[in-house]
Amino acid sequence: MRCASSSDRLDSSFVRNYFRLDEDLTVVLASIMKDDVEREAIQKFYGLKLVRQERWECLASFVLATNSNIPRIRAMVEKVSSVFGEPLEFEGLPYHSFPSPEAIRRAKASKLRSCGLGYRARFLRQVAEAVDDGSIDFDSVYSMGYEDARRALTSKIYGEKVLLGVGPKVADCALLFSGGKDEAFPIDVWVARAIARFYPALMGRSLRKKLGSSAQKKLTAPEYSKLSKSMRDYFGANAGYAQQYLYMLSRNR
DNA sequence: AAACAGGCTGACA
DNA sequence: TGTCAGCCTGTT
Numbered sequence A: 001m002r003c004a005s006s007s008d009r010l011d012s013s014f015v016r017n018y019f020r021l022d023e024d025l026t027v028v029l030a031s032i033m034k035d036d037v038e039r040e041a042i043q044k045f046y047g048l049k050l051v052r053q054e055r056w057e058c059l060a061s062f063v064l065a066t067n068s069n070i071p072r073i074r075a076m077v078e079k080v081s082s083v084f085g086e087p088l089e090f091e092g093l094p095y096h097s098f099p100s101p102e103a104i105r106r107a108k109a110s111k112l113r114s115c116g117l118g119y120r121a122r123f124l125r126q127v128a129e130a131v132d133d134g135s136i137d138f139d140s141v142y143s144m145g146y147e148d149a150r151r152a153l154t155s156k157i158y159g160e161k162v163l164l165g166v167g168p169k170v171a172d173c174a175l176l177f178s179g180g181k182d183e184a185f186p187i188d189v190w191v192a193r194a195i196a197r198f199y200p201a202l203m204g205r206s207l208r209k210k211l212g213s214s215a216q217k218k219l220t221a222p223e224y225s226k227l228s229k230s231m232r233d234y235f236g237a238n239a240g241y242a243q244q245y246l247y248m249l250s251r252n253r
Numbered sequence B: 001a002a003a004c005a006g007g008c009t010g011a012c013a
Numbered sequence C: 001t002g003t004c005a006g007c008c009t010g011t012t
Helices: A012-018 A025-032 A036-044 A055-065 A070-084 A101-106 A109-113 A120-132 A146-153 A168-178 A189-198 A205-212 A221-251
Strands: A087-090 A093-096
Touching: A025 A036, A025 A221, A036 A221, A055 A070, A055 A120, A055 A168, A070 A101, A070 A109, A101 A120, A109 A120, A146 A168, A168 A221, A189 A205, A189 A221
Parallel strands: none
Antiparallel strands: A087 A093
């Protein structure tokens, strides 16, 4: 395989790991083709894959993504990178790396805030501190099983959250995209809508009604746990893949 | 121009 | 344990 990058570290074995070229996608897809909905989604978005993202960058990005939207998330990540990241060059063009936890930790509050992060600035800094000082250790957390790892990401020590800004949805995203937990099934508003529409039986009547009519369309913590568990039970070990295809289906209709 | 956007925290029942 | 308001900010 041939590839080009700005760094020697990003060689072909990195690319192989990042894009999961070691896995047989057809086998994975066969395991989640449990109904016509997934069949249609897989046909429509055939080739869509999970990738193995860098762990700190992934968690930090999803902390920033809270209560926001894709264009804005992109703007926040790019701004933070250009202000606090290392300058890079690739094929003559300038780029910036995503900043290290240390860089975010050292950042002046007002400067961090001026990246347009809003109240997420505080969360990003606290997560950076926890990663930098070892309060949270990715190696140890991601070596646990799914349930324990999710508990670890959202846990409290002496009543204080270890990772402020990391709730159930953010934790599931980190576990799926950078923690090697393929059974994680993150539920954002799009996925919740898709479940209500295509899998009403898995959702339950009251929640379905709420998403349909009520102005309050955000899942409560208990609703989230219950729903994500039933989706994991239904799709099994590769539920995260099912979620990705369902998400795409939900957004393209 | 009020609502909404790829939720979470802190306070309270 | 489960609810609920409030929250930065950009966009529609």
